[in-house]
Amino acid sequence: MLNEIDLVYLWVDSTDPVWQAKKIEALKTIGGCTPTPFAARFRNHDELKYSLRSVAKHAPFIRNIYLITNQQRPTWLNPEAGGLFVVDHQDIFPDSSCLPCFSSNAIETVMHRIRGLSEFFLYANDDMFFLNDVSAEDFLVGNAKMRVGFKTNLVHIPRDPEHDPFSEQMVNSCHLMEVELGKFYRPRIHLRHWIRLRPFRKNFYLWNYPNHQIQIHSKSIAYEIHDRFPREVSTAMHERFRSRQSIDVAALLLYYAIYRSAATPIFDKNWLLMSRKNISRLLRKSRALINTPPSHRPKFLCLNDCEYNEHFDWGSYLTHMLERLFPNPSRFEKTTAENRDLYSPEAIVGGTPL
Structure with a gap:
C-alpha cells in the first residue's frame, strides 16, 4: 500500500x-x-x-x-x-x-x-x-x-x-x-x-x-x-x-x-508558506531559502498567490524564485527550446535582486 x-x-x-x-x-x-x-x-x-x-x-x-x-x-x-x-x-x-x-x-x-x-x-x-x-x-x-x-x-x-x-x-x-x-x-x-x-x-x-x-x-x-x-x-x-x-x-x-x-x-515546522503580505519580509525569506542547502530546507513549500499581490509583480518574483530552486526540466515537460521558458539568474523582483 x-x-x-x-x-x-x-x-x-x-x-x-x-x-x-x-x-x-x-x-x-x-x-x-x-x-x-x-x-x-x-x-x-x-x-x-x-x-x-x-x-x-x-x-x-x-x-x-x-x-x-x-x-x-x-x-x-x-x-x-x-x-x-x-x-x-x-x-x-x-x-x-x-x-x-x-x-x-x-x-x-x-x-x-x-x-x-x-x-x-x-x-x-x-x-x-x-x-x-x-x-x-x-x-x-x-x-x-x-x-x-x-x-x-x-x-x-x-x-x-x-x-x-x-x-x-x-x-x-x-x-x-x-x-x-x-x-x-x-x-x-x-x-x-x-x-x-x-x-x-x-x-x-x-x-x-x-x-x-x-x-x-x-x-x-x-x-x-x-x-x-x-x-x-x-x-x-x-x-x-x-x-x-x-x-x-x-x-x-x-x-x-x-x-x-x-x-x-x-504540528511540525517542516513546511513553509510564503505570500506577499510584507514585501521586505518576503524577499528576506526568499534569499534565505535560496541560500539554504537543499538538505536543510523544510520538506514542503507553498508560494501562495493572493489578493495582497494585486499591485505586485508576483509572476516575475515567482518565476525567478522557482528557477533558482528547481532549475532542471523534468520528463513532464516538452524538450523543444520554444516550449521551455528560461530565466537568467540576474532577474530582479520589483527592482530588488534576490
Whole structure:
C-alpha cells in the first residue's frame, strides 16, 4: 500500500479566452452569499511546471499523477510522459449541472472519483512544492494511518468585510463537526494568536487550520463523507464559486479521518508558506531559502498567490524564485527550446535582486 500513492493536482489557465467567457457567464448567476472571487485564485504563472520538477527531484515514490482541469492543458506539458494523466471536470462530476465549475472546494468533493486512483493519494494545488526528499512514510505511518499537518492558529472569521469566504467555509465545517461528531479534537493554541482573538470570542472556533501544503487523503474517507453529510457535500459540489454557505470539504475530509482514527494531526515546522503580505519580509525569506542547502530546507513549500499581490509583480518574483530552486526540466515537460521558458539568474523582483 505504501508503494501505491498517487498525486492529484488542480490546475487552471485564466488566460484562456474560452475559459474567461465561461467564467463571465457564471459570475452573472452568483448571489449575495457568493462574493466575487479574487483574481489570484485563478492566475497561472506556470507554477505547475516547477511543482512537477519538485516531484521528479524529491518524490520518486509517487505512482501516478493526475491533473484535473477544465478542458485545458498546459502548452509545455509532455503528452508522452508516463504516469501523468489529464482529467477533465466532466469525467469526475456525477452531475453535469455542476459545470462549469470555478471552485476548488467543489472539485475537492469529487476528486476521489478519478478512475484508477490509489486508496491513499496526495492532493496539491499547483503552487505547492517538495523542497526536500520525501517518502511515503512522511504521509503514512506503518499501520496505514495518515499524517496530517496542522497549524496552531485557531479557525476564525476575519474582521475585514472583503475577506475570502474560505473563512466562513472553515467555520461551517467546524460547526458541522461539533453538531454531528462532538468534541473529538483537542486543538493546540498559538499563544499570540489566542491573545489577539480573545476580545472577539464569537468569531473563532477551537479547531486548528490544516496546513496549506501537500496533504494526504483517503478515497474511503471521501466516500464516507458523502454518505454521512450528503446535503452539505452536495451544496459544496454545486457551488460555481466559493460560497459563504458551504463547508470546507478538504478540511472536513482531514478532520473526519482523525475522528475515524484513520489519521493523526502533526504540528511540525517542516513546511513553509510564503505570500506577499510584507514585501521586505518576503524577499528576506526568499534569499534565505535560496541560500539554504537543499538538505536543510523544510520538506514542503507553498508560494501562495493572493489578493495582497494585486499591485505586485508576483509572476516575475515567482518565476525567478522557482528557477533558482528547481532549475532542471523534468520528463513532464516538452524538450523543444520554444516550449521551455528560461530565466537568467540576474532577474530582479520589483527592482530588488534576490
